[in-house]
Amino acid sequence: MFDEITKSKVQEFRRYYDKQYQERYRDRHFEGKTDGGIPIKPFYTPMDLDSLDYDDIGFPGQYPFTRGIYPIMYQSQPWVMQQIHGHGTPEHCRERMDYLASLGLTGYGEIRSYNIVFDQVCKFGYDPDHPEAGDMVGLVGVNMSTLGDYDRLLHGLDLKKTSVVLNQGIHSMVALAFYLTYAEKKGVSKEDIRGNTMNWLYKGWMTDLEMYPPDSAFMIMSNFVRWCSRNIPKWNTTNIVSYFAEEAGGTPVQEAAMAMAIGVAITEECINNGCQPDEFLPRFGFQIALGSDIFEHVAKIRAMRRMWSTINKERFGAKDIHSLQLRCHSQTSAVSLTAQQPLVNIIRSAYQAFGGILAGVNGMTINPYDEALGIPTDESLMLAMRTHQVALYETGVPNVTDPLAGSYYVEWLTDKIYQEAIKYFQKIEDLGGFKECWKSGWLRRELEESAYKWRQRLDTQEKVMVGLNKFQSTKHRKTEIYKVDPKVKDTCVKRIREYRANRGKENERKQALEHLRVACEGVLDNQKMDFMPALIECARAYSTVQEMCDVMKSVFGWGTVY
């Protein structure tokens, strides 16, 4: 990529360096490794980019999008400050939404975006009075079990100016059915609603959860994508989340490769059920980890953009520019946080967020400092918001798109991660692709092995985490921990029982749930039907989350995968 004069200058410098410094330091080595284990040198020169073609880097907003998906980035649209939150009853959650808005939460232009986490109970498809719900009702997410709960959460908001991330994990299709029904009651047409669903039924491979079996999971996901693409075109259907792979132990290379493997598997499934790539790819998004090794994570995100656009163009023949652009939400790393000296986490997360901005992410959650202790307090949430705001308004970093472009190190590392991730992705393909690797437990074992090595590095102090295995504090400072209102479970249980007793529409509901069963069977039968219309019919007939999920589980199967 560089001319002969530059090359000879570099060679001259190398000779000088080898002589001067190797004599000075003798046996000391300065070659290191990134946090993900990639061998690195103490400095980089143009020679390290010799094999790289300029087109692989290109321009921001142009294929292969290594440098970002738009030439004008934060100058026009700052990253969306999507702080994840949710706990308690819908009223508790709404209080937090309003609090975040008062702190300056923004979104896309005039549209304010809320990233709402549902509780484990409704994510798994149970009503709050299910025996297995135990104390988990409203504990680390908001309990949203009925249509009435959506009114409690959203009343008074202009849905046309609101974007909601329905972080309902496994059953986000049910959340969307409720949301569409709520919008309909408010006179907002389904074409005008905006937001995201997770649609991450592939997630069971990472965390051992109960789940739909892999084949069913992919049928459900692709059926959902098909219906949304053709009925609610502004809706972001699918979140390809590799964040959890990183959280479960994955290295940046593994994270990048696994994300692509997931994306390819869903895309193939959608094509198999009759969709054109450009129909649905523009509404796929990513959720990527921002880890502690700043440049490695910047390089990873740049490499992932290049991978996604290349795969979609070359493998799937996508033509729409939006199909080639990897839009990503990102989140600072929770595994990097410590319960010891928790205020130090503010610094960690700020550095990681700085990496996210350098990488040109489109949205970001900055973990509040008490993440390793519980859900955030008002204060820790405020500090997370302020971290965004200081970065946006004070640092000058967002003034220029992809400011690290041309850095010998970052460009070298981007290409290195790209090449390594392609190799790893190919390995997954050779083993039969993502779905087969999920079934066989191969991916799970790979992550577990990485997690094991990570911990070994900590235990031997090869890896330092300040306050945990070095610079421990003997002084103990008590940290305030947020306590969810202990009455939440009783309130939710009482409400759902009253709801069931007083809702009416018995016949309509019976019929709707039967339609849902038939539709799900139609999905299993070669995708001949869509389940979303039936889910909406169930929501209109005041079904609860568990009533709908029970039908889906009975048709598609349900259980622990491993």
Add this chain to the structure above:
Amino acid sequence: MKNKKGHRKIKVLLSKSKMDVHDRGLRYLARKMSEAGMEVILIRHGLIDEVVNTAIQEDVDVIGLSFSVGGHINVCRRLQQLLKEKGAEDKVTIVGGIIPEDDIIALKELNVAGAFGAGTSAEEAIDFIQSLN
């Protein structure tokens, strides 16, 4: 820890609710315990009753529960109640994960022998088990 029968390996049942996410720590602990010579059974449970039944069937010495989303106090209360009902109070219970310090006294009162919160090393839990009599 001296085993009842005096000769076999220390047997540990590790479990986490199916609805509780993030099992990285628990799986790491299971591996380290195996490496330390313990026999480890790792299950996910719906109701805590399943843990008690498995613990009795498998005749384990230690029950280790992991929590990352809370709810540990009531789960441990129910666990102790069931162990008592079934005459299995001799099984040692330990907990780990996101366990707020303020809850440790309440857990100790519920017969939880050890609580290993965020940042604890696997060795601490292993040493603790091995030091029990």
